[in-house]
Amino acid sequence: IAGITQAPTSQILAAGRRMTLRCTQDMRHNAMYWYRQDLGLGLRLIHYSNTAGTTGKGEVPDGYSVSRANTDDFPLTLASAVPSQTSVYFCASSERRASSYNEQFFGPGTRLTVL
């Protein structure tokens, strides 16, 4: 069982370029999430999806978009990257309908550098 996979592992990107971070889970979890991790700030929620076909905004959604066409995939897109989006990005999933008390399972992360 792979759990959650993310691609790419790392990426260096020129400012203004478009970038999609991929996330796939094989646990059939309904809920999925995208976080960014920055030193001294912990993890902050960017977007989430309770189930396929629905998405919602988290704490820091500006500059990012997501889609959830099916249960397994939850890509995160930066339409026009800026240096402040340099971060480590984690995808996560949990059972059921984003139920508050279910723990989340995290992918290995994508390290993104925007120059």
Added chain:
Amino acid sequence: AQSVAQPEDQVNVAEGNPLTVKCTYSVSGNPYLFWYVQYPNRGLQFLLKYITGDNLVKGSYGFEAEFNKSQTSFHLKKPSALVSDSALYFCAVRLYNNNDMRFGAGTRLTVKP
């Protein structure tokens, strides 16, 4: 909105000694509280959670945490630290039926032989 504070950036303990990693929270309702651990270049791994009931929660790898409502705390503890416990620890809080999980800034635990 809910928030979490981890007052210590770094905690150092000797192997075999007890360890405590502190966490306090601020919410307007009943919280769901979590601890996660992150090893270098890895994603977060779930350790334990408090939902309701017994204030002392036991989790993976011998860790436990005590929910204290009056002090709004959820400190992580282990009776005897191992060198392999060295990692980054995150406390998180979530409200019922709320998608927003708020994480603390993290505490780096170093266990020395």
